[in-house]
Every structure is written in structure tokens, then in C-alpha cells.
Amino acid sequence: MDRSIVALLQEALGQPEAAREAWIAAACADAPERAVELRELLRRDAQRAGILDRPVGMLAKDLRLGADHDPQDLVGRRIGPFLITALLGSGGMGVVYRARRGDDAFEQTVALKILRSEKLHGDAHTRFARERRILARFSHPHIAHLIDGGLDPQGHPWIALEYIDGVPLMDWCNARRLCVTDRVHLLLDLCEAVEYAHRHSVVHRDIKSNNVLVDAGGTVKLLDFGIAKLLDEGDADTAATDTRARLLTPVSAAPEQIRGEKVTTATDVHALGLLLYELLCGHKAYGGRAVLQLDLLREILERDAPSMAARLTSAADPAAEEIANDRGVSVRTLQRLLRGDLHHIVAKALRKEPEARYRTVAEFSDDLRRYLADEAVCAVEGARTYRLRKFVAQHRIGVALAAAALLALLVVLVSMAWLGRELRRQAQRADQQSRTAVATRDFLIDLFKSASPERTLGNVPDALELVDIGRQRIDSDLQAQPELQAQLLGTIGGLYVNLGRYDAALDTLARARGLSAIASGDRSAATARLDLDIAHATYLAHRNSDPVRPLLDRIIATQRDLPPGQRSLLVPALTKLGLLEVDRSRYPQAESLLREAVDLARAQGEPGQRQLKDALLALSEAVSLGPRSSESVDLLREAAVISARTLPAADPERAHLHLSLAAALAVNGRLAEGEAMLREIVASQKRVLGERHPQYAVSLFTLADVLARARKLDEAETLFVHALAIATDVDKTGDVMLLCLRRLAFVKQQQGAVAAALPYAERAMRLGTERYGSDDQRTLDAGLVLTDVLLRLGQYAKAEATAREVHARTERMAMPLMASLASIRLGQVLRAQGRAADAAAHLRAAIAALNTSRGEHNLDSLTAILELAKAERDMGRVEAAREQAQRAAAYAPAALPAGDVRIVQARALAAQADYLQDRCGASSLADLEALRSQLEREAPAAREAIAGAALIAGLCRRRMQPGTTPDARNEALIRDSAQATLQAAATDPFYRAAARKALGMER
């Protein structure tokens, strides 16, 4: 940090917010790193929820500054009948004083504990008093006697215990270099005390080395009996009490205590086992490497304590020699002792499942006595069967754990489920934790994104399995935690989206949303984010978006109510809604939403760049289908620039954007430019990635597509075939294969080899059905291609069946554009079979729907209008046919050039009307001839269409001849054309009827 950045920041803050970005660019023109720093600081300035934004008094309160007095303050004060004389120690739980009762005839010194961290309410007071009386009756040589207890003025419980002038157990043993046998004897004394309490139905719950003192006479004394329970609120008889206010020392906790399960005498057995472990090998059983409490608790829950012999030498401090020395033996001797029966005894006491331990303290001490007497111990017998059971159980978990590193990450997150409910809640609350979770989510998403099959064509076969496993684990392990469950399911849903598994994605996201709505509220930010994910998946899957739209509307409305700086979800929400509108072919609406999104994202400056890129991409999609489709080129160019700046070089999205840009150039009349750019991309990828790379197949396909558009059909076919071969090997999604097949069917038709197109179209249909199911848009698209081919082959029944099926499915799925396209095909098929009236109904519906969604003069409805003109003509409604033909012709010059084949066709249709009404004139004839010559020029393969056009032109010319003598040349042309028309496999019924009539086959 230097002074000038301070000055710069001050000045920047003085600029109006909208002008800041420009100001920075100008002020830091020569120092880009300075601009970066400034933006970062401005971002910090916008941060309004940090520690400095709340009064310091709140911080003081949160730090519980008032929670404990300075422990020293109480010395010299009175608590109950006691005068506090000295501070003995303090911890998080409370403070221990030496105190004296001086008002009586005798003087009594006590250890007085004030439990600061607890306050008792209501019934707990009575219970505290009752339990205290029970404990006060305890009389055992190894139990420190409870003398008195009560509540201080603030409601903190205090207890007075027999004051033991003693040394902690471990220190005492080590100071005297007690041998292993003596240590076991001491523990047996302790066991006796615990047994005594158990006989009186009191469980200690917190046996640990600090609670065991040895007095000057060498007598072991156990402190704090029943105190942990004393503090439990609620009904003492139910396990539920344990879920609240459990005080325990993590290193000496049993698994069931951490899980919040029922505490029994077996819990004390576990604690005694831990104590024995430490007494013998000089280390605690758990927490060897653990620094964080969370790790320690996990260790206790999941891992067996290391064997004492191994633990002895595992840590540097204290060294094994020192420990052995404290026990008066060599390291080797100690290790031998620790490996034998003692190992089995300790292991049995420390089993994770309470019921697998010694059932009573008496059994435990009996085994210890048998060890001392050199008799066979019980623990050894059970060990083998126990191990076997354990192995099977561990193996099950092991299978899951052995998965890739990716899964391991997920597992770590998910295995939190192991921890107690309270712990999990606590961990979730902790800021750190939620940040980790978010970071993990982003990490996984990014990782999977770069491995996403739509970009690498599925070269990561394991990813799906991993995600499936992850989802199952979340379902089964996290039921008690809807919030986390929702969050992780949301993550998994995102992964499914990136993997192209939209069904699974939508299913998972819907579940996540349901949970999130319950756990965090229907209108929470977490739920809103899931709504956005659902919207995106719905768009990508082309699903019915009706249920999603009101949710997005609501998010947008809510976001608009927030101050501008906090509308973080507005741009993505507008973008998603815009995409849904695109999907429903409501382009004008989509465009206005997406333009707003782009403007808002632009106004955010640097932080909004990724959102801006997404919005630009969406907008380019929306405009590309409208009248100003050339604008998409500029939008894609800008998005490509952003992605080059914000995404890593290897990110597939960058390559993807370049391809889209090249394709957009080609589509928008800059064929040569697009083709050149694509050839460059293909050449460079072939060099860098090699020919077997999925990305290369995609690029190759795109180039072929542009070539087909440029009518370079033969080269296009070669490249499509090549791309198909690569994709068959590397494209696990099938997307590129499907596209290649569809395009090959198209190219074959264009080449006039309609029969050769059929296998491609059929293969496309089969592939789509197998890979994506019958309702997927990709399959339905293939269905339309197949209909076209069947129609041109004259296989009307099959064509009609296919078109009807596509139509029915698209209607049901609320895919209006696809439904209209299917309606047009249906109209064509029906008319070809002579059912013009049925055809007209479908065509009118298609035109109405298309004009509503895409505006007048859209090119899809032009196809429908032309077909409708023919249907009217076939029905003999010549005026209506002329009207439709003129309507189609009116597309020029605004929407299409006058020379476009569809305009020429429209004019020819109007001329046909002239002919039918016996009004053939020079211009009618010219229009009919124009169609014929254009077809001969541009579609020489469409022989039946050319013949039909020539026939009508000939008939028209015949009508126009004044005399009665027919023109021999024209008559020959009529005859030849009529014969050619009738020989073709599929002919327009109008041409067919005209041909039959011309040949005198009917009158």
C-alpha cells in the first residue's frame, strides 16, 4: 500500500458511481495493475456487512465480553456459606476456587466450582437440588465427596467438593516411575469407585485424567461425580436430554456422547479405557495429529485408536525412551507388555459401539485382575469375531472411499453426517464452514464444467458415476439436515446440467428446491438460486417452462426492490427468463429482457463480466432468429473478448464462443468470412489437439455446415462423414453424431439422391430415441428430417405417421416452435395425399402460432403460407390460393430478395391461379417460366418439380395461343413434361392431375 493509492481511492470515491469505471480507466491508463487494485478496493468499499459496519458494542456482546468475570475478582467474596480464599484454576466450563467455611465451630476447606458456562432455568433448579442430594449421600474412599451446592446471584450453579490436596494421576505415576502393574492397580481402585456409583445409578460421564487426583497418602480420588448430569435440563430419564447443554471434554468423549446418543455405564467404561491407555503408553488415544476439534471428533467417531505399542513410538514428544523410563522398563519391554493381553483389554473398552465393550465396569476390572494374575483374559476371545464383523463393515465404507479424489472431496463434505447433530449445526453456522462449502461447490462445478460432455463429448465416463454416487449419499446420509442437503443437491443438479443429463438435473434440482423452501424459506436467496438453476436446466432441456416462469418473475420483482448494489441475482434471472422466452420462440420479449440484462451487467463494470458474457450469449441467440440477426455477430464478438480475458486459456467455452462467432458470420451473409475463420480454427485444432479430439469433431462439423450453406455440397459431405467417424468414437453424448446424420440427410437431398438420404435420417431418429428418449428436442428434430425425406420419396403413410407423432409430442411438451414446424410437415404430407382441406387446417394453425411468436414475415410461416396457397388451389378455392400466393410474394423485398426461390414460387402460384381462372397473360407465363428455369439452375436434381413447372407453363402457353392449330413444339413439351411428372415417385397432386388430363387419361 502506498500513499498514491490512498489518494486515488479518495478521488475515485468522489466520482459518481456510474462514471467510476471510465474515471479509473483514464486515471490508470498507464498503470493497469493500479486499476486492478482500485477496483478491488472499490469492491471492498461496497462491502457493507463486515466487522466495521456494526457498532463495536455488538462485537463486544458477541465476544461475550461480559460472560465471565475476571476469575480473580471473586477471591475474598462469599458464595453461599463459603468464603473464597484462592483461585485454583479456570477453564471454559468454569472456575475452581479454594474456599473455606468459617462460620461454624469447625473449619472446612472445600474446592468450590462455579460453572460459568451454564445457567439453569425452571425445573432444572429443582432437579439440580435433587441430584445434589443424591450425590451428597455418596460415600466412597475413592470419590471426592460432594459437600454443598447452589446457585450464585446470576443463576450460575456452584458446587463445593471435598478439597483434595493432591496431584493429577498421570503426574503422580510418572513422578514415582510407577511400573505397569502398579498403574493397573491404581486404575482398579478407580474402577471400584465407578462401580460403586453405577450401583447407585449414577454415571460419571466425564472421567478424564484431570478429574483424578492422588492425595498425599497415595489414595486415588475421582472428582466431579455426576456433575455433567447434574447440569442437564429437562427429563433426566430420556436420552433426549443429552441433546442440550452437554459439557464434555472432547479428548475423553465416547462416540455416543459426540453423536448425542444415550449415555450409559458403557460410556464410563470407554473413559476408563482411555485413562488406562494413557497410563500405560504415555499418550492420549486420540488427537495425535488433530489440531482442529472437528478432526478430533471425527477421529473418535471413525477411527480405532492406534495400538498402544505403535502409539508409544509414533510421537516425538515425549520420546518412547522417556515414557519407558517413567515405567521403569526398556522401550522393548514396554512394547512387549503393551502388545499382549493389555492391548486386547484396552481395545475392548474402546470399541465404538457401546454394546461391543465390556458390559460393566466389573467385567472390565475382572479382566484386568485376570491379567495381573496371569490368567487368560476374556477380551482376546471376542476379538476375532469382532474383527471379522468389523472388516465387513469397514469394507463397505471402504468401497465408497476408494473412489477418485473428486469423490473424496464430496465424501469429506458428506461424511459430516457422521458427526453429532449439534456439531453439524454448529459447523454449518461457522462462517468458515459455509465458505468452504461454497468454495467446494464452485470448485466441483468448474471442474465438471471443463469436463462437460457438451464440450469434450463425454470423455469422462466416470464423472456421471461419481455424481450418481454423490447424489445417493446425500439422499441417505443427510436427511437430518435439509439445508445442507438442499445445497449439495443443488450442486449435484448443476453437475448433471453440465453433464447434459437434464432429466436427472431437473429431478435433483426440484428436490433441492423443495428442501430449500422448507429449510430456508420459499423466498430465500438459496431457494432463488435454485430457481435460476432450474430455469437454466429447463431451457437447455427444452422443457415446458410454465412452472418456472412465475418463480423467475418473482425473483426479478424482489430483486428490483433491493438497492442497486444488492441485486446480485437480477442479471442472471433476467438472462434465464430471456432464454426461456427464446425457447418459446417469443423473440421480441426475449430480446427486451436480455437487453436489460446486458445493460445492467455492463453497468456493474469488472465484477459483472461473467454475467455480462452469459447475457450477451443469450441475447445473440435471441436476435439470431429475428430480423436483425446480423447483430449477433457483434454480441458474440464481445462475449468472446470477455471470455478471453476472464476464462483460462484451456476453457472449452472459449473455443465454443469462437465457433459460434464463425457460424454467426456465415449465417449472416458473410459466408466467406465465416468459412475462412472456421478453416483456420480447424487447421489449428488439428495441429494442437489432434484429429481424435471431441472439440476437433465439433469444429469440423461446423465448417461442414457452413460449406453446405455455401452449396459446396461435395466437400461438405466429405467433412460430415469425417466428423461422423470421429464422433462415433469419441462423442459419448451422441450430439455431434446426431447433427452429422441430420446434415448428411440434408446434403443427400440437396444432391438429388433422396433415397440415399433415408438411411441417414433413419439412423438419426434411432440414435436420438436411444440416447435421449422420444420426447427430447433432438429426437423430434430428427423426426422432422425423416418426415421430409419420406415425403420426397412418396412414402406418405410413413411420413404422415412420423409427422403426427412429432406433432403430438411437441404439443404435449409445450414446444410451440417445434409444434408449428410439425404442423407444416403434416400439412405437406396431407396435401400430397390429396387431403387438402385437412392440410389447410394444420397450415393455418401453424401460421397463426408462428406469427404470434415470431412476428409477421418470419421465414417459417412463409413456408406454411406457400403450402396453404397450394392447398387452397387443390381445393379449387382459386381466389383464396391467389390471396395466399400474393401474401407470400409480399415477403420481398423487405424480408427476402426478389430472386429468392420462395418468392419465385409464390409468383408462380399466383400465375397458376391465373391459369385456373383462364386469365393467362404474358406476365403469368413469365412467372411460370421463371420458376422452371430457377429450379433447373438451382435444384437440377428436383426433376419432378421442374417437369411440373414446365407442364403448367406449357398449358398456359397453349391457352394464350390465338388460333386453333396447336403449336407442335409446345404440345411435345406438354406431353414430355406430363409423362415425366407421372413417372416421378412423389409428385404434387396438382401436377399429377394436370398431367393426366394433358395426356387424355381423364376428362
Added chain:
Amino acid sequence: MTPFPSDAAPRPDLITQTTFNQVYADLRRRARSLLASHQTSSLNTTALVHEAYLKFGRSSQSPSSTLHFFNTASIAMRQVIVDHARYLSANKRSAEAVVTLDAQAGEQSVVNAAEAIRLSDALDALRRHDERLAQIVDLHFFAGLGYSEIARLLGVSLSTVEREWRVARALLYRDMAE
């Protein structure tokens, strides 16, 4: 001379070490008893510091001595907070420490404690580069003085104080995030 509580803190000429210790003890004691009495959901540090001023600082009436007093008081208040934060995080770190598993408040206070310590460290670093910005943070955040009060004490305009506070805050947030 005994070292001043914060090495980087400006050493007030008119306030002696003894006074600092008195102010520190007084703020600490009253802050604790206020919070422990549960009469308040938050601690009104502004009131505390002003009461301390009435008690210790009134003897000298010039604006410069008043500023010095508030400097001292803000450092004392910060010391109270940071000392307690260090005590809390030190206590929680040991695996031996007894914890209440259910007390999310306890865990939260450890998080807050870590944040308070990071703030204190960042503020020390800031002070080395720009004493004035650090002083504004002391006075506004720790002593709870309003912008206009600070402007009057420092003899600068209100907008200057407001802008400098934002600059300091942005710098601190960035440093704390690193």
C-alpha cells in the same frame, strides 16, 4: 518506561501511562458489568467512552487535549476487545478445553474473536502507512464518535472524515481478507 499497550499507537503527551491504565480498567470493568447484567442487547461504547471522558479527561479543556483523551480511550477500548478476543481464541484452541457442544454462541464468538484480531493486526499495519486513517478508525469504530464530532476534533470537514473512513475501511477489509 513501561511499553505502551500498542507499539504503533501515538503516544499522547498529555495523558500519562497511569491515566491510560485507569481508563482501560474502567472501560473494561463497566463494559463487562453492563453486558453481564443482561440489561442490554448491545454495548453502548459511545456512552462508555464519553462517561470515561467525564471522569478522567475533563480536567483539560482544550480541543487538542480532548482529542488526545479520545485517542487514548479508543485505544483502551480496542485493547479491551482485542485482549478478550485473544483470551477467547487461545482458550478454544486447546483440545483440553471444555466446550459446550451446543453453544453455537461460543463457536460464533471464536469466529468473531479471530476477526477482531485480524482487524487489530490490519489496523496496526495501516497505522504504519497512514496514521491519520488509522486514527479515524480508532475514533469512529472503537470510541464510537460520530463523523461530525471527529471532524470538529481534527479540524477538518465532515466530508473529508466520511471519505477517509471509507478509504480506511476498504483498505482494512482488503488486508483482512488476505
